[in-house]
Amino acid sequence: MGIVLNMDGKPSSAPSIDALVRLTAGGMDKVNQLILARVGSDVMLIPEIARHLINSGGKRLRPMLTLATAELCGYSGEGDAKLAASVEFMHTATLLHDDVVDGSEMRRGRLAARMLWGNEASVLVGDFLLGQAFKMMVEVGSLQALDVLSTAAAVIAEGEVMQLAAAKNTETTEDEYLAVIRAKTAALFAAACEVGPIIAGQGKAEQAACRSYGANLGIAFQLIDDALDYGGTSAKLGKNVGDDFREGKITLPVVLSFRRGSDAERAFWKKTMEAGNGSDAELEHAISIMRRHRAIEDTVERARHYGAMAVDALALFPDGPMKSAMLEAVDFCISRAY
Amino acid sequence: MGIVLNMDGKPSSAPSIDALVRLTAGGMDKVNQLILARVGSDVMLIPEIARHLINSGGKRLRPMLTLATAELCGYSGEGDAKLAASVEFMHTATLLHDDVVDGSEMRRGRLAARMLWGNEASVLVGDFLLGQAFKMMVEVGSLQALDVLSTAAAVIAEGEVMQLAAAKNTETTEDEYLAVIRAKTAALFAAACEVGPIIAGQGKAEQAACRSYGANLGIAFQLIDDALDYGGTSAKLGKNVGDDFREGKITLPVVLSFRRGSDAERAFWKKTMEAGNGSDAELEHAISIMRRHRAIEDTVERARHYGAMAVDALALFPDGPMKSAMLEAVDFCISRAY
Numbered sequence: 001m002g003i004v005l006n007m008d009g010k011p012s013s014a015p016s017i018d019a020l021v022r023l024t025a026g027g028m029d030k031v032n033q034l035i036l037a038r039v040g041s042d043v044m045l046i047p048e049i050a051r052h053l054i055n056s057g058g059k060r061l062r063p064m065l066t067l068a069t070a071e072l073c074g075y076s077g078e079g080d081a082k083l084a085a086s087v088e089f090m091h092t093a094t095l096l097h098d099d100v101v102d103g104s105e106m107r108r109g110r111l112a113a114r115m116l117w118g119n120e121a122s123v124l125v126g127d128f129l130l131g132q133a134f135k136m137m138v139e140v141g142s143l144q145a146l147d148v149l150s151t152a153a154a155v156i157a158e159g160e161v162m163q164l165a166a167a168k169n170t171e172t173t174e175d176e177y178l179a180v181i182r183a184k185t186a187a188l189f190a191a192a193c194e195v196g197p198i199i200a201g202q203g204k205a206e207q208a209a210c211r212s213y214g215a216n217l218g219i220a221f222q223l224i225d226d227a228l229d230y231g232g233t234s235a236k237l238g239k240n241v242g243d244d245f246r247e248g249k250i251t252l253p254v255v256l257s258f259r260r261g262s263d264a265e266r267a268f269w270k271k272t273m274e275a276g277n278g279s280d281a282e283l284e285h286a287i288s289i290m291r292r293h294r295a296i297e298d299t300v301e302r303a304r305h306y307g308a309m310a311v312d313a314l315a316l317f318p319d320g321p322m323k324s325a326m327l328e329a330v331d332f333c334i335s336r337a338y
Numbered sequence: 339m340g341i342v343l344n345m346d347g348k349p350s351s352a353p354s355i356d357a358l359v360r361l362t363a364g365g366m367d368k369v370n371q372l373i374l375a376r377v378g379s380d381v382m383l384i385p386e387i388a389r390h391l392i393n394s395g396g397k398r399l400r401p402m403l404t405l406a407t408a409e410l411c412g413y414s415g416e417g418d419a420k421l422a423a424s425v426e427f428m429h430t431a432t433l434l435h436d437d438v439v440d441g442s443e444m445r446r447g448r449l450a451a452r453m454l455w456g457n458e459a460s461v462l463v464g465d466f467l468l469g470q471a472f473k474m475m476v477e478v479g480s481l482q483a484l485d486v487l488s489t490a491a492a493v494i495a496e497g498e499v500m501q502l503a504a505a506k507n508t509e510t511t512e513d514e515y516l517a518v519i520r521a522k523t524a525a526l527f528a529a530a531c532e533v534g535p536i537i538a539g540q541g542k543a544e545q546a547a548c549r550s551y552g553a554n555l556g557i558a559f560q561l562i563d564d565a566l567d568y569g570g571t572s573a574k575l576g577k578n579v580g581d582d583f584r585e586g587k588i589t590l591p592v593v594l595s596f597r598r599g600s601d602a603e604r605a606f607w608k609k610t611m612e613a614g615n616g617s618d619a620e621l622e623h624a625i626s627i628m629r630r631h632r633a634i635e636d637t638v639e640r641a642r643h644y645g646a647m648a649v650d651a652l653a654l655f656p657d658g659p660m661k662s663a664m665l666e667a668v669d670f671c672i673s674r675a676y
Contacts, residue, residue, distance in 0.1 A: 043500045097465060101458040120439040123461055124498045127435060130465075131492030134472055138484045146476045146484065154469030160462045162381045 015331030020064060023325050027067035028060065030081035035088060038132045049113050049125045053092050056108045061221075061329075062192045063088045069196025069210045072322045079140040079199045086149065087192045089133035094156060094188075096126035101164065102247055109240065145195040152191035159183025168276075170258050170269045172250050181222045182215070189218030209313050216310035217330055223303035224337045226251035227296050230287050232337040242283045248276035252302065256295040257286075265289050300337045307334050353669030358402060361663050365405035366398065368419035373426060376470045387451050387463045391430050394446045399559075399667075400530045401426045407534025407548045410660045417478040417537045424487065425530045427471035432494060432526075434464035439502065440585055447578065483533040490529035497521025506614075508596050508607045510588050519560045520553070527556030547651050554648035555668055561641035562675045564589035565634050568625050570675040580621045586614035590640065594633040595624075603627050638675045645672050 021028075039050035063084035070080035098104070099112040100119045106112055114122040130153070137146050163180045166172050193214030197206040227233070229244040230253050244251050250273060258269045272278045272286065290296050307330045317323050359366075377388035401422035408418035436442070437450040438457045444450055452460040468491070475484050501518045504510050531552030535544040565571070567582040568591050582589050588611060596607045610616045610624065628634050645668045655661050 041496055041499075043496055043503060045499050045503050046496065097461050101461055119457070120502055121499065123435050123439055124495055124502060127468075128492055128495035128499060130468060131488060131490075131495050134488035135485070135492055138481060138488050141481055143476060143479055143481070147473070150469060150472035150476050152469075154466055154473055157462055157466035157469050158379055158381055158384065161379075161383050161459065161466060164458055164462060165381060165383050 015328050015335045017059070017061075017329050017332045019321070019325035020068060020329045023071070023322055024064045024067040027071075027081055027084065028064060031060070031063050031067070031084045031088065034081055034085040034136070038085065038089070038136065039129070041128070045117065045121055046125055046128055049096075049117055049121060050092070050129065052110075052113055052116065053095065053107075056110055058108060060088060062091050062188060065189065065192045065214060065217075065326075066196055068322055068326055069193045069214075070200055071196075072210070072317055072320075072326065073197040073200035073202045073206055075196065075200035077199065079142065079145075080196065082136045082140050083145055083149075083195045083199065084192075086133040086136045087188065087195075089129045089136070090149070090153060090156075091188060093126040093129040093133070094160075096122045096129070098160070101160065102249075104243075104247065106240075106243070140199065142195075142199055144198045148191045148194050148198065152187045155183050155187040159187065166250070168248050168250065168274050170250060170254065170266070170273050172255055174252065174255055174259075177250065177252055177255050178219070181219060185222040186215045186218035189221070190215035193217075205316060209316050212313035213310045213326070216306040216313065217333065220303040220306040220310065220330065221333045223252055223299050223306070224333055226253055227299045227303070227337045229253075230290055230296055233297055233300060234338060242278075242280075245272070245278050245283050245286055246276060248273045248278075252299045253290050253295045254286075256298055257290050257293050260293040260295070261289060296337075300334070303334055303337070307331070353666050353673045355397070355399075355667050355670045357659070357663035358406060358667045361409070361660055362402045362405040365409075365419055365422065366402060369398070369401050369405070369422045369426065372419055372423040372474070376423065376427070376474065377467070379466070383455065383459055384463055384466055387434075387455055387459060388430070388467065390448075390451055390454065391433065391445075394448055396446060398426060400429050400526060403527065403530045403552060403555075403664075404534055406660055406664055407531045407552075408538055409534075410655055410658075410664065411535040411538035411540045411544055411548070413534065413538035415537065417480065417483075418534065420474045420478050421483060421487075421533045421537065422530075424471040424474045425526065425533075427467045427474070428487070428491060428494075429526060431464040431467040431471070432498075434460045434467070436498070439498065440587075442581075442585065444578075444581065478537065480533075480537050482536045486529045486532050486536065490525045493521050493525040497525065504588070506586055506588070506612050508588060508592065508604070508611050510593055512590065512593055512597075515588065515590055515593050516557070519557060523560040524553045524556035527559070528553035531555075543654060547654050550651035551648045551664070554644040554651065555671065558641040558644040558648065558668065559671045561590055561637050561644070562671055564591055565637045565641070565675050567591075568628055568634055571635055571638060572676060580616075580618075583610070583616050583621050583624055584614060586611045586616075590637045591628050591633045592624075594636055595628050595631050598631040598633070599627060638672070641672055641675070645669070 035054055039047050041047060066084035066087050067080050095107060096113055099107055099114050100122050104112050105115055137149055159180055163184060166176060190211045194207055194211040197210050229241060231241050254269060258266055272282050310330045311327055314323055314326060373392055377385050379385060404422035404425055405418050434451055437445055437452050438460050442450050443453055475487055497518055501522060504514060528549045532545055532549040535548050567579060569579050592607060596604055610620050648668045649665055652661055652664060
């Protein structure tokens with residue numbers, strides 16, 4: 001099979017998220033309108049901060065997944081957009097609080113909200129968005145969807161505390177790390193996907209399938225993010241490379257390198273992770289240790305494993321454009337690492 | 339009518355909250371069990387911090403009001419305890435986030451959680467409690483109660499941001515200040531009281547009456563707290579006197595004193611509120627200015643006005659022990675100032 005190069009020089013057969021974006025475009029217009037309407041407040045600081053985050057060019061993958069699973073399950077009402085907007089608000093609230101907790105200076109290549117408006121406003125506007133998220137969910141009127149999303153909210157916060165308690169601990173095991181990202185990242189992906197079949201009135205099997213798709217995609221997504229923070233598998237480094245390293249965040253590439261490394265390497269990890277603020281030279285050294293132990297490649301391998309589970313989870317749905325788009329989205333998430 | 343002194347030397351006819359405590363004791367046992375059960379987590383930091391707050395001897399007035407209004411409206415199910423525990427979790431989450439935002443060192447006479455575990459954990463455990471609160475509400479299954487409580491969550495956060503934006507502004511008007519406490523304090527009192535008639539299946543009139551009782555009691559409660567922070571109307575000063583002053587918090591006694599004061603006094607307020615960390619001598623001076631302008635007495639008068647509205651709101655309910663206890667609770671809240 002020949003590979004045709006498109007204008008960007010990428011093979012056109014490379015997995016892409018374009019089909020998912022296209023198939024959910026109509027719903028995402030509604031979601032974006034809802035988002036703008038619901039951050040409105042007479043307290044000017046609220047729309048100001050919310051817009052900063054909302055316009056910062058996130059991919060909005062999570063709300064897209066809610067629309068996609070609802071459509072996959074034959075839903076035709078108006079509730080999916082509200083649930084999707086709620087999911088995005090929950091995500092945005094988490095980002096605001098996360099940045100405060102991590103003391104992050106940047107978010108998606110721009111100054112973090114807390115750097116512009118302070119920690120105080122970031123905490124409170126996060127709370128506001130969470131409140132608005134719950135209001136929108138209540139409007140949809142599905143107690144089952146409310147149950148799924150409120151449980152996710154508690155699990156996410158629990159995961160954040162877990163991570164805080166384990167912070168800078170280079171002896172974190174792979175299982176412990178997985179438990180953190182299951183809670184921190186995968187729980188919202190899973191909930192975003194599970195509410196689709198729920199409002200579509202589908203049964204337990206479809207709910208479990210979509211939930212499993214979301215959870216495993218979420219883990220894969222996070223692992224690839226972890227790998228990308230150390231440049232992925234390619235030699236050329238992206239713009240956000242080294243953020244995790246400088247913040248002393250323990251991610252899977254570090255966990256694997258630490259376990260596979262020599263005493264000297266373990267001492268290096270201990271020192272740089274605990275102190276944070278690693279230099280460029282230290283980052284380069286970190287990446288060279290990772291390459292030696294294939295830590296980045298194996299992180300991507302792990303992601304591939306979870307991606308495969310996400311793909312299998314959708315087997316019970318009949319083939320169709322939305323299913324294809326969702327399957328391709330999994331490949332796309334993983335292909336980012338190359 | 340003769341006044342009999344009890345052992346503490348207080349007149350036994352003084353308004354008390356004892357009747358409300360006694361009439362809700364059975365329900366509060368369930369609420370306390372729920373609270374302990376729902377802060378459980380494998381992440382040890384969560385129950386640790388939650389217990390610190392929960393055992394710190396708050397009066398639990400808000401959950402008591404949920405039980406009281408449910409009982410007043412003839413409710414006999416199990417949902418009231420869960421809604422009451424949710425209300426307390428929402429309140430506790432707000433306290434955790436508030437302390438971070440205000441940089442408070444103390445809470446109810448003990449070290450604030452953030453002083454013991456850090457701002458990070460306070461933010462995240464607050465989020466966890468909010469998530470658990472929503473989970474419990476969802477279990478009760480009343481969409482109307484969910485609507486009331488999720489709206490309150492958004493309004494509370496909005497009020498906090500409003501206060502942050504107005505912080506240290508001594509030119510705050512009485513109306514602006516009232517808007518802040520309506521959102522920050524009264525909204526949760528109102529919601530706590532409104533969900534009682536809702537789960538009891540009462541109509542709009544009863545819901546509005548209980549909501550009005552709660553909202554006005556909440557305003558009165560907050561104004562008395564404000565007055566107490568400057569010693570109330572008595573000459574002897576309680577243990578938490580001056581906290582607001584040292585944090586530079588603009589409350590009604592300051593608003594009234596600033597408006598009624600001389601240029602020199604206004605300069606004093608500007609200086610001490612903006613700088614914060616006022617000395618004992620400055621606090622004494624602040625109180626003497628307040629006394630000169632009757633700012634504390636008039637704050638209590640304002641509270642009395644809202645208290646009267648709370649009392650009138652209950653007029654449509656037939657007389658009975660719970661109604662009497664709720665009316666007495668209003669008088670009790672105000673009598674704290676003396």
